[in-house]
Amino acid sequence: MNKLPQITLAFWVMKICATTLGETAGDLLSMTLNVGYAVSSMILISVFVLTLLTQLFSKTYNPVLYWLVILSTSTAGTTMSDFMDRTLGLGYATGSLILVSILVAIFALWKWSGESLNVSQVQTPRGEMFYWMAILFSNTLGTALGDYLADDSGLGFAGGALFIGATIAVVVLARYFTKISSVVLFWVAFVLTRPFGATLGDFLTKPPEKGGLDFGTIGSSLVLAGILVAMIAGAAYLKNKQTRPGVAELS
Template sequence: MKKLPEITLAFWIMKIAATTLGETAGDLFSQTLRLGYFLSTVSLFAIFVVTLVVQLQSKRYHPIFYWTVILTTSMAGTTMSDFMNRDASARYLAKGTSALGWGPQGLGVGYPVGAAILLSLLVTVFLIWRATRLPFDINRISTYRGEALFWTAILISNTLGTSMGDFLSDSSGLGFLGGAVLITGVLAALAIATRVRWVPNVLIFWLAFVLTRPLGATAGDFFTKPVAKGGLGLGTYGTSLVLVAVLGSLMISSAAREKGRRASVVTPAAR
């Protein structure tokens, strides 16, 4: 039975909201609350596993379950990326802070190397997926194994997207707003490409899915980071609360629509 949503404009709006919240909430745990990248990664990954089990055990599409997993992959992806790419140097720490949380402060491999590792992992998942002969199209994923591969790709793509977004914001010279504008332009080009018959829509979907994560990362940083660093200085608390309200409202609305859709299908059959 189909357990994944239809790809509509509302889907992409919710995806961007969830990934932006994932960025601000991940930073809230690791930096604002000073749990550190390692402890935050372990904790958020555990939460992701719990939400994934609930999603996999469900018998049909539940918007609340689905979008909660998207959110937890974004949160875990944020701290996983930070742990891979960053270290305990003053460049990545707030002023006056010498360490974050317990355990390793970060592997410090850097954004280019981190992105290359994650891209390799993502390609490997897709090669394994192709070998199973299961469909890549989200509208045709209806098996337990197919969904497990889908969520593995989502977790890696969200972590990769965080690395890409942080690279654009911190290292490319574009800044938070410039990075967001660049990615928005690429996403607009992909939207236009859906009208080109020889470009597979499945390829466009996965490219857009990966790229909405760095858009969320750059947008989240733009809202939360200090004005001196090119952000609006709204902080992780306030920004995360606003995004929770926005995403929560969208999830409730989506759940209501799905309930109405199922009722419209069942009622004629009952008659």
């Protein structure tokens, strides 16, 4: 049984919100609370494993559980990337290349396993595991790419967000006006929403002298969490309404 959500506009809005929240919440833990990248990564990876196991053992799609796993991959991806790029001193470019290689390897193994990369056809625990590994490392890669665009490329936080946003728009146009595989375009868009969220999150939290709005990690995280919770509640309500006995007969 497929336990993943339908890919709609609401899905993409929630994905961007979750990735942006992952950036601000990850920075809140590692920097604002001064926990550090290594310890923060261990904490957040543990949260990811816990939520992932719960998701894998669930029998049906649960919006609350699904988005908790997405959020845990986003926050863990933030601190994992920062640990690689800053603590280990690999830098954004090298870190991005390593993560791209890992992500390509995951997709290659996924394809080689015989499982479908089409998220609407993920039906087995093995396929779902590949799905979540791809998401974890795409979110980690997205943080490194976002930081590279914002810091090393000279675009800044707002410029980086605009650049990624424009690239996502090109992918959307390609979906409707080209014959490029929709599966390929989905994963390209999925990866790109992460650096978009990363640069947007930094733009919201960083001080003006660094090109940000200085809303802070706490305030930004609370606002983003409120938006995401409201949308998850809406998704859960719609799912319950659709599965309620008698709804099919009345619709």
